[in-house]
Amino acid sequence: MPEALFRKFERFHAFTESEKEMLIDSIERVEKIGKGRDIISEGRNPEHVHLLLEGWACRYQLLDSGKQHIMAFLIPGDLCDVHVTLLDYMDHSIRAVSPAKVAYIPTRQIKEILGCHQRIANALFWAMLVDEAILRQWLVNLGSRSAVQRIAHLICEMRVRSSVAGICKENTFTFPLTQEELGEAMGLTQVHTNRSLRKLRDEGLIRRDRYELEICDWARLQQIAGFRDEYLHLKAR
Amino acid sequence: MPEALFRKFERFHAFTESEKEMLIDSIERVEKIGKGRDIISEGRNPEHVHLLLEGWACRYQLLDSGKQHIMAFLIPGDLCDVHVTLLDYMDHSIRAVSPAKVAYIPTRQIKEILGCHQRIANALFWAMLVDEAILRQWLVNLGSRSAVQRIAHLICEMRVRSSVAGICKENTFTFPLTQEELGEAMGLTQVHTNRSLRKLRDEGLIRRDRYELEICDWARLQQIAGFRDEYLHLKAR
DNA sequence: CGATTCGTTGACGAGGGTCAATGCACGTGG
DNA sequence: CCACGTGCATTGACCCTCGTCAACGAATCG
Numbered sequence: 149m150p151e152a153l154f155r156k157f158e159r160f161h162a163f164t165e166s167e168k169e170m171l172i173d174s175i176e177r178v179e180k181i182g183k184g185r186d187i188i189s190e191g192r193n194p195e196h197v198h199l200l201l202e203g204w205a206c207r208y209q210l211l212d213s214g215k216q217h218i219m220a221f222l223i224p225g226d227l228c229d230v231h232v233t234l235l236d237y238m239d240h241s242i243r244a245v246s247p248a249k250v251a252y253i254p255t256r257q258i259k260e261i262l263g264c265h266q267r268i269a270n271a272l273f274w275a276m277l278v279d280e281a282i283l284r285q286w287l288v289n290l291g292s293r294s295a296v297q298r299i300a301h302l303i304c305e306m307r308v309r310s311s312v313a314g315i316c317k318e319n320t321f322t323f324p325l326t327q328e329e330l331g332e333a334m335g336l337t338q339v340h341t342n343r344s345l346r347k348l349r350d351e352g353l354i355r356r357d358r359y360e361l362e363i364c365d366w367a368r369l370q371q372i373a374g375f376r377d378e379y380l381h382l383k384a385r
Numbered sequence: 386m387p388e389a390l391f392r393k394f395e396r397f398h399a400f401t402e403s404e405k406e407m408l409i410d411s412i413e414r415v416e417k418i419g420k421g422r423d424i425i426s427e428g429r430n431p432e433h434v435h436l437l438l439e440g441w442a443c444r445y446q447l448l449d450s451g452k453q454h455i456m457a458f459l460i461p462g463d464l465c466d467v468h469v470t471l472l473d474y475m476d477h478s479i480r481a482v483s484p485a486k487v488a489y490i491p492t493r494q495i496k497e498i499l500g501c502h503q504r505i506a507n508a509l510f511w512a513m514l515v516d517e518a519i520l521r522q523w524l525v526n527l528g529s530r531s532a533v534q535r536i537a538h539l540i541c542e543m544r545v546r547s548s549v550a551g552i553c554k555e556n557t558f559t560f561p562l563t564q565e566e567l568g569e570a571m572g573l574t575q576v577h578t579n580r581s582l583r584k585l586r587d588e589g590l591i592r593r594d595r596y597e598l599e600i601c602d603w604a605r606l607q608q609i610a611g612f613r614d615e616y617l618h619l620k621a622r
Numbered sequence: 623c624g625a626t627t628c629g630t631t632g633a634c635g636a637g638g639g640t641c642a643a644t645g646c647a648c649g650t651g652g
Numbered sequence: 653c654c655a656c657g658t659g660c661a662t663t664g665a666c667c668c669t670c671g672t673c674a675a676c677g678a679a680t681c682g
Contacts, residue, residue, distance in 0.1 A: 160471075209525055212611050217525045234511045239518050239616040266500065274471045276513070281476050283520045288446055288454045290527040291572030295670070326628060335528030340670055342630065358679095374449050379476040532638070563660065577638055579661060 150199060150251065152225030152313040159312065159382055160274045167268055174257040181244040188229055190241045196252040198228040203248030204324050209240045218333035221306065225313045230272055233258050246324035281379045290335045295344040298334045300373035303354065307363060308377055323361035387436060387488065389462030389550040396549065396619055397511045404505055411494040418481040425466055427478045433489040435465040440485030441561050446477045455570035458543065462550045467509055470495050483561035518616045527572050530611065532581040535571045537610035540591065544600060545614055560598035
């Protein structure tokens with residue numbers, strides 16, 4: 149089931165069949181989550197770690213102002229909250245931005261794996277470090293780039309990550325965000341997000357049909373965004 | 386020597402004397418780093434992990450535009466780059482923003498500790514998770530708050546972290562940033578940073594004397610910033 | 623078939639960027 | 653001790669990106 153996870157981890161090191169089986173066996177159950185529903189809510193420590201199998205999700209936080217800010221997008225193969233194995237408190241929430249399918253893995257199991265299976269533990273650790281690197285890039289994005297650049301950069305990132313997860317065919321992949329959500333992530337209003345997207349479209353860089361996104365000029369899109377993929381640590385070693 | 390590190394880790398769990406000794410013994414040497422000098426540069430994988438003992442440092446990245454963006458501030462007790470134990474590539478640089486003292490720990494030693502000493506490994510893991518949580522808050526900061534709020538929020542954070550590290554007396558602590566650096570971190574120009582700082586000063590919230598910063602109204606500063614310290618995971622368990 | 627959600631467009635204003643000059647505290651060398 | 657240079661903070665004038673408010677379309681769904 150979690151092919152996307154294995155594909156991602158192969159960047160770090162390939163798992164043996166028995167390791168894969170162990171991971172699959174640790175899945176307690178799989179659930180479908182409706183679009184817009186929370187997978188985990190801020191506050192308490194859940195008893196499961198969640199692995200996204202299908203669809204997109206986002207980390208987000210509610211603000212005093214009533215607005216919310218999106219801090220990350222998760223795609224198939226991403227673990228939502230290895231955090232909770234060590235932190236006693238979720239400091240943000242995660243919700244599905246499209247219909248999603250989620251695997252529930254008991255926290256206990258993850259702890260056991262972390263303790264007993266060095267190789268898998270390292271892979272999880274590695275995945276967390278990459279997540280952190282992504283977070284840093286988002287920070288640079290918000291802090292130092294214009295609206296158009298920010299959006300272009302996010303598109304570049306999600307395209308590469310989708311490729312790694314095996315859900316990007318040619319130059320087209322699923323990008324199931326409303327302009328409002330895209331704005332919430334990029335620190336922009338929905339209106340300005342709309343205009344910026346339009347610029348990218350008018351320049352012939354991207355095309356959108358419903359929630360499918362096609363990249364028409366990959367080289368120029370990267371260049372405009374200032375995107376370089378090193379931070380995703382793709383090179384298999 | 387690394388009292389700040391131990392103080393910080395106590396939030397997670399107290400170390401035994403032998404564990405402390407092991408960490409101290411793993412230090413190969415200690416070096417002074419001049420203000421503005423790089424501790425590690427983007428690119429290759431160094432053979433040491435760096436522990437900050439005195440002074441502040443920052444993670445930063447150079448941009449195509451020639452500008453740079455600061456993605457984190459490090460204070461005594463912070464490990465700069467546990468990353469390099471698993472990632473083969475530093476995707477950003479770290480430099481001293483004030484004169485600093487840095488302990489060099491061979492990567493090999495850290496790997497050994499991660500493999501053999503579960504408790505210490507967990508503590509390192511925990512520290513990384515907290516760093517990630519901090520990063521997420523910075524993201525919210527840049528994405529959803531005004532200049533004054535951003536700066537106020539950073540001040541709140543650094544005050545709490547300084548307390549934990551044991552380098553904040555009463556309401557005063559060392560805040561060795563130029564307005565330019567502060568701006569580079571908050572996504573603002575130096576000029577606007579100046580005006581925003583002035584507002585905080587005029588409102589009687591903070592006072593600055595050289596690089597000492599005094600917080601005059603802690604409650605209101607937090608309120609303006611929208612600061613809540615949960616994300617720092619302070620509660621000792 | 624409305625009802626709702628999401629995208630599109632316009633008008634206007636404000637927060638923050640840019641450019642540039644000035645002041646102030648140093649540290650250094652003569 | 654003064655002269656000078658340098659790094660940093662301060663302030664003003666002006667402009668542009670992006671936010672706000674609001675209305676209208678288009679698509680989807682029960």
